[in-house]
Amino acid sequence: AQSVSQHNHHVILSEAASLELGCNYSYGGTVNLFWYVQYPGQHLQLLLKYFSGDPLVKGIKGFEAEFIKSKFSFNLRKPSVQWSDTAEYFCAVTFYGNNRLAFGKGNQVVVIP
Amino acid sequence: EPEVTQTPSHQVTQMGQEVILRCVPISNHLYFYWYRQILGQKVEFLVSFYNNEISEKSEIFDDQFSVERPDGSNFTLKIRSTKLEDSAMYFCASRRNRDISYEQYFGPGTRLTVT
Numbered sequence: 001a002q003s004v005s006q007h008n009h010h011v012i013l014s015e016a017a018s019l020e021l022g023c024n025y026s027y028g029g030t031v032n033l034f035w036y037v038q039y040p041g042q043h044l045q046l047l048l049k050y051f052s053g054d055p056l057v058k059g060i061k062g063f064e065a066e067f068i069k070s071k072f073s074f075n076l077r078k079p080s081v082q083w084s085d086t087a088e089y090f091c092a093v094t095f096y097g098n099n100r101l102a103f104g105k106g107n108q109v110v111v112i113p
Numbered sequence: 114e115p116e117v118t119q120t121p122s123h124q125v126t127q128m129g130q131e132v133i134l135r136c137v138p139i140s141n142h143l144y145f146y147w148y149r150q151i152l153g154q155k156v157e158f159l160v161s162f163y164n165n166e167i168s169e170k171s172e173i174f175d176d177q178f179s180v181e182r183p184d185g186s187n188f189t190l191k192i193r194s195t196k197l198e199d200s201a202m203y204f205c206a207s208r209r210n211r212d213i214s215y216e217q218y219f220g221p222g223t224r225l226t227v228t
Contacts (some may be wrong), residue, residue, distance in 0.1 A: 004155075036217070043117070044156075044204065044219035051214050090156065099144070099208075100158040101171055101217060 002027045002095045006104035014112050015083055019077040021107045030096040033074040035065055039087045041051030047089070050074065061085070083113045115139040117220035119205050125197055125226045134190045134223045136205030143206040145188045146217060147180065149173075149201040156204065160186065163211070195227045 004025045013019065024081040025031060048059025055067040065076045074091060091104040126132050138145050141169045147159040160170045162180055179191045192199055195215075202224050206217040 032214075036219075045220040046216045049214075051217060088182050092156075098169065099161060099211075100146070100171070101148070101156075102158065103148075103156040 001091075002102060003070045004091055004093050004102050004104040006091050006107055009105060009107055011079060011107055011109045012112065013109070016080050017111075019076075019078045019109065019110070020083075020086070021089055021091075023076065023104055025074070025093045025102075026070050027072070027093075027095050032094045033065070033067060034092040034101065034113045035059065035063070035074075035076050036090045037087045038090070038094055044090065045104045047076070053056065081109075083111050086111045117205055117207055117218050119203075119220040119223050121223060122221065123224045123226070125228065128197060128227055129194050130158050132192050132195055132223070132225065134192075134205075136188045136220055137186050138205065138207030139209075139218055140189055142169075142187070142207035142209050142218070144211065144217075145180075145182070146206040146208075147190045148204045148206065148219075149205070150222075151198075151201040161191070169221075192225075195225075197227050200227045201226055 007022055025080055029034045033050040036044045037047050040042050047063050048057050048065055050067045058064045063078050069073050089107045092101040120135045124133050145162040148154045148156050149159055158171050160174045160180055161168045177193050202222045204222045205220040208217045209215045
């Protein structure tokens, strides 16, 4: 079955530390990949997306993600986090032929000043 | 910047009652969605709606659920006879058109509590 997995659901780190969140999916066909973020009290908003082309995509607020097709992965990274990056991060995928988003379980990230 | 809005922010209802959750998608968007997130679980797709009809639905979206676009601005999700397991956060989303390269914009959610 098509699915999306995220690990390390709770991440605590200090400001200026680097962040990497893993996302894996199970599907052998064409996918479109997204990372959404939900800041406390706010709605889900798009950080970045990948459809085709350069597998390294850059998003808002200094985030980037790399699509590695052979590993079925789309990991999110930020070299130096700030307190304002405290949020929940969701990986989401659309599988070929569908326009629904399939979400991972999310990563709750807390950045300590 | 235009936003998707949802009302109410929190709804408490008794088991067996009907509830209607309301959403106002972004005005020039054509594709509409409902998702839900049960506490501690993944955000799950329920249904998508385009051109005044359901375009896709999940196995969760059974006969107890229905969607409607009663006018040019609102998009509603109705649950006919709520169950305890319907307690969740319900998110509405909209997208500009059929092209999946356009992102889905999410509303803030309605927390539904069934007692």
